[in-house]
Amino acid sequence: AQSVTQLDSQVPVFEEAPVELRCNYSSSVSVYLFWYVQYPNQGLQLLLKYLSGSTLVKGINGFEAEFNKSQTSFHLRKPSVHISDTAEYFCAVILIQGAQKLVFGQGTRLTINP
Amino acid sequence: DTEVTQTPKHLVMGMTNKKSLKCEQHMGHRAMYWYKQKAKKPPELMFVYSYEKLSINESVPSRFSPECPNSSLLNLHLHALQPEDSALYLCASRPPGGPYEQYFGPGTRLTVT
Numbered sequence: 119a120q121s122v123t124q125l126d127s128q129v130p131v132f133e134e135a136p137v138e139l140r141c142n143y144s145s146s147v148s149v150y151l152f153w154y155v156q157y158p159n160q161g162l163q164l165l166l167k168y169l170s171g172s173t174l175v176k177g178i179n180g181f182e183a184e185f186n187k188s189q190t191s192f193h194l195r196k197p198s199v200h201i202s203d204t205a206e207y208f209c210a211v212i213l214i215q216g217a218q219k220l221v222f223g224q225g226t227r228l229t230i231n232p
Numbered sequence: 233d234t235e236v237t238q239t240p241k242h243l244v245m246g247m248t249n250k251k252s253l254k255c256e257q258h259m260g261h262r263a264m265y266w267y268k269q270k271a272k273k274p275p276e277l278m279f280v281y282s283y284e285k286l287s288i289n290e291s292v293p294s295r296f297s298p299e300c301p302n303s304s305l306l307n308l309h310l311h312a313l314q315p316e317d318s319a320l321y322l323c324a325s326r327p328p329g330g331p332y333e334q335y336f337g338p339g340t341r342l343t344v345t
Binding site: 150152154159160161162163164167169206208212218219220222223224225227 | 333338339
């Protein structure tokens with residue numbers, strides 16, 4: 119079975135500072151990886167995805183993530199955050215074979231302080 | 233049209249009521265999902281429809297009854313719910329074949345009184 123661990127439940131950051139949200143996964147088979155963002159009282163929006171190829175993937179709103187197979191990690195980064203980045207961030211994986219079920223991490227609440 | 237829509241946005245219902253949640257997409261996606269999300273938690277999968285057939289039921293109580301009348305529409309019928317069923321109900325859809333990302337709707341905030 120697959121599992122996803124988001125190492126920080128809350129991350130407070132000052133505006134314009136860099137941020138890294140950590141995600142580790144466990145799976146005996148190959149997976150695709152995703153980061154989703156959920157703004158208050160909204161659904162989930164796809165930030166970025168890793169399917170294959172270059173391990174550094176760029177997403178929307180200036181976010182990027184790096185896939186590290188040896189460390190089974192997929193950390194999310196942004197060099198300079200804005201107040202509008204305040205949201206819940208979910209890392210998720212899905213099996214490459216029979217890819218029906220997303221497995222989510224517990225989420226990281228990113229709070230941007232002025 | 234590149235979005236998943238859900239109605240209603242908010243729903244308050246008593247434990248003896250019958251109500252339905254609706255989800256619609258016009259992106260040609262052939263897999264549709266229902267999730268339940270409690271506060272400060274990730275979404276929990278409830279049901280998956282693939283080509284209008286129920287393919288996954290995550291042991292959801294029978295008071296939740298899904299229906300997929302056509303490839304664009306997904307309903308969730310609710311009956312005799314409990315207060316602990318209060319949550320955000322999210323619908324998602326996925327394109328046929330790869331690359332497997334799911335597109336989520338804005339959700340219906342359900343309160344059971």
